[in-house]
Amino acid sequence: MSTILIIDDDDQLRKSFEKLLSAEGYDIRCAASGEAGLKLVETESLDLVVLDMRLPGMNGLETFEAIHAIEPKLPVIIMTAYGTTETAIEATKLGAFDYILKPFDIPDMLVVIEEALEAGRFMRSPVDMNAVPGQQGVREAIIGRSKPMQDVYKAIGRVSSTDATVLIRGESGTGKELVARAIYQHSLRNDKPFLVINCVAIPENLLESELFGYERGAFTGASHRRVGKIEQANGGTVFLDEIGDMPSSIQAKILRLLQEKSIERLGGRDTISVDVRILAATNRNLEKALAEGRFREDLYYRLKVVTLWLPPLRERRDDIELLTRYFLSRYSREMGVDNPGITAEALQILRQYPWPGNVRELGNCIQKTLIFNRGAPISPEDINQAISGQGNVEGGGAFAGDEGVQQWIVNALTAGGSDNLFESCMDRFASMLISEALRITGGNRSRAAKLLGLSRPTLHSKIEKYHLKFETSVKETS
Structure with a gap:
């Protein structure tokens, strides 16, 4: 879960903002002054600061410079009224991630927050190179011994x-x-x-x-x-x-x-x-x-x-087993499940597959197998299902079988008379895919967004666009 610090002396705005971001799955800290905010920067593990320019005591620019001196890679978003835009621009030139004018549009602010958090992760999360077997899965890594x-x-x-x-x-x-x-x-x-x-x-x-x-x-x-x-x-x-x-x-x-x-x-x-x-x-x-x-x-x-x-993955097949064990370790940790391991026969299938989508496709394949895994080592059948895109979904679901999808497409094509048939089919497919991701994750938007490869604000906009309804059965995490 990402931790965001809000520094603003407006009690009502701060409380409203805290409620909004908490509902989005973020862990929120608040401060009413620059001095109080700096103490939290020094003592808390933060992922983002949202800072108002007009503050009592230390002003916003002074507070930003002090934050930047303590944590130069901690992204800071400036909130500013129109009259203080030039000061916000100055802060941006000094390294602030971005600035938002008050009153701000909530969807736009959520997009900027997600972008800032991603930029912070890129800057602060090390990428391991040529990681040692048995030490993978904790951080992102470039894997390969070939x-x-x-x-x-x-x-x-x-x-x-x-x-x-x-x-x-x-x-x-x-x-x-x-x-x-x-x-x-x-x-x-x-x-x-x-x-x-x-x-x-x-x-x-x-x-x-x-x-x-x-x-x-x-x-x-x-x-x-x-x-x-x-x-x-x-x-x-x-x-x-x-x-x-x-x-x-x-x-x-x-x-x-x-x-x-x-x-x-x-x-x-x-x-x-x-x-x-x-x-x-x-x-x-x-x-x-x-x-x-x-x-x-x-x-x-x-x-x-x-x-x-x-190099494409097909030109370094000797790395496939190393990559597979890395993804098993990493994704089982991220998903909060035990690493089930993988059979030698399943590994052989992975080595023989051409992987047109390269390392990304291999990672997605392993992630799918973990979603539907029931604790036994990953088998050739698990791999074949993941590669073919046919997850073994118990109790039904949008993709428990493809007959319903096929029938819907046939009906749409035979009905005809639509100038936007392709767009309609794509919207229908996207709606079903998002619904299935939400079902699999128990309504957890953060996990569903990660599963789909979308940012959280993008997923929110799609849910609203397709009027999707779901029940949240687990607490949001990120």
Whole structure:
């Protein structure tokens, strides 16, 4: 469960905020002044601070600087009234994660909180490399003893202590984000911000403002100046995931950042100097994109100062048993169940499977087997069911069998007359998948979100969209 400290002298707002976040499954601490908040920072294990700018005694900026001096990797979200926006921007430039204007929109605030918690985990959770058997499962790790993975470890060691731009390449699911985090954590900037930007997850019309920020009046709705992620990470590292899908208009601005170490906010004319290290990753064929004019050649050569290739799992089958035992240890611990172990016959099936989804697919497979496991060592039948996607759900459920899904699709197709048939089918499938995740987890939204690979705010929005009803039978944890 993530622990959040709220520092605000407004008793009513603080209590309302505490009630809201507690209902979301967070563990909340509260302070009415900067001085009281600092004592909690020094004595408690915190994951996030939400800090008001106007406080009695120490003001918000002074409080932030003191927090940052004690815990430089503890993310801080600033709450500010419109009149104190410039002070909040200053705090953001000094390392605050983000700022929210009062009165704030609750769904938007929950999204920022989830993003800040994730950024904090990335910065503060070490990534083990080449972990020793029997010591895995406690932390995230890059696992492998094969020759290709030994080359990866050596490359991480060589580039970490430099400021070189690194392009991490490999198929989807090979662990590119973990490698980026390992490079950051072993770099000279490891006490500075580390921000992840997924160039696919953010809509094109929002990506530019997310990266570079904007000035007041830059577009409709831009009521105040906004600092972008690049500026927020000044002095630190920015990881541009899926950069092969970045729109060409934004590619030009990233090129300028790499060449001149400067940016301009949307709607602004001032050149802003920034000092960030860029790590990038893609599973795309950039050479093909170059030939087709979808990726800038000058940016391509700027990015590949160092290129680090991650091998697909099918090219390092000797690591499959090590990875399997790591995932069994890690996920059984996270799910609060005993590690059942695995039979030699089941391991043989895992070694022979081609794993198109690579390490991520293997991890998902092991997680599925643990969900439906009844205590016996994982068998070949368990693995075959997990790979085929047919979980052995007792007592029925949305996916106890696929006949109902098939019949619904047949009915939809034969009925015809819908211009949005595909969207309707996708919504129906998503609704069923979320319902099943909630059923499996007893209504625990945090565990369901983790099972589905969604952020908690995204899961909340889907539950509301599909009007899903469920009973919570266990306490929310995260």
